[in-house]
Amino acid sequence: MQNLLDEIKRCDVCAHDLPHLPRPVMSAAPDSKILIIGQAPGRKVHESGVPWDDPSGNLLRTWLGIDKPTFYDPHQIGIVPMGFCYPGKGKSGDLPPRSECAPLWHPQLFEHFNSVQLILLIGQYAQRYYLKDSAERNLTETVKNYQQYLPNYLPLPHPSPRNRFWMAKNRWFQTDVLPVLSRRVDEILN
Numbered sequence: 486m487q488n489l490l491d492e493i494k495r496c497d498v499c500a501h502d503l504p505h506l507p508r509p510v511m512s513a514a515p516d517s518k519i520l521i522i523g524q525a526p527g528r529k530v531h532e533s534g535v536p537w538d539d540p541s542g543n544l545l546r547t548w549l550g551i552d553k554p555t556f557y558d559p560h561q562i563g564i565v566p567m568g569f570c571y572p573g574k575g576k577s578g579d580l581p582p583r584s585e586c587a588p589l590w591h592p593q594l595f596e597h598f599n600s601v602q603l604i605l606l607i608g609q610y611a612q613r614y615y616l617k618d619s620a621e622r623n624l625t626e627t628v629k630n631y632q633q634y635l636p637n638y639l640p641l642p643h644p645s646p647r648n649r650f651w652m653a654k655n656r657w658f659q660t661d662v663l664p665v666l667s668r669r670v671d672e673i674l675n
Contacts, residue, residue: 486515486597493569493590499583509569510536516600517563518673521545522615523607524643525568525582536564544644545607550667551674561674563601565594567610578647582610602673603636605666608643616640625655631662639666 490513497507510526521537529539537545537556546556555561568582569590575581606612609624615638621627627640634640642648642658652658 486513486594489590489593489597493594496569496586496590498585498589499570502583503570504573505531505571507570508534510534510571511565511569512536512557512559513563513565513594513598514559515597516560517598518561518600518602519670520563520565520598520601520604521607522604522611523564523566524610525566525579525586526571527579528571528574531571536566540646541644544646548641548644548663548666549670551670555674563598565591567608567614578645587614603669604638606634606638606640608641612640625651628658628662629655631665635669639669641666 490511493509493511496509500507508526508531510530513520523537526536527539527541530536535557536542542556546553549556551562566582566586568584568586570583570586572580572583604615606615609627612620612624612627616627616634619634620640621630624640624642628642631640641662642651
């Protein structure tokens with residue numbers, strides 16, 4: 486798997502479509518127990534090279550009920566975004582993840598995982614890709630119906646501060662979904 490991760494880190498398949506040099510960001514090990522499939526690194530993560538090294542990551546760790554050392558231990562948590570490089574800025578936030586990454590790299594990575602007990606699908610891109618026709622009509626409905634995807638998948642909204650209005654409007658997420666998430670994470674890691 487390390488050879489594959491090194492190959493991904495050298496990937497430049499979409500270099501001509503990026504507003505900067507490629508810098509694939511991910512973290513995984515064959516024995517990762519929980520896999521986080523998010524969207525794509527943001528600008529800050531692109532600069533640091535550390536996945537979820539931003540306010541979204543802080544909130545995600547709170548949701549999971551784990552500290553940074555646990556989060557960044559690839560034997561505990563694997564981090565494999567839909568797009569490995571920062572796609573650049575759009576009109577209302579970052580551009581969508583590049584569509585080349587997941588089909589190119591995810592199948593190869595999944596061949597190496599042997600201990601994954603839960604896959605967190607963060608955001609609509611990961612949910613549509615992995616849940617396919619079983620995804621609901623939108624992210625809110627997919628997350629609300631999270632139980633139908635367990636025990637393999639748990640769909641989540643993106644923990645971006647930009648989603649504070651979604652969180653305020655959908656309080657059931659905090660009362661119904663987050664306790665299930667943190668309990669499941671605790672069961673797997675402990």
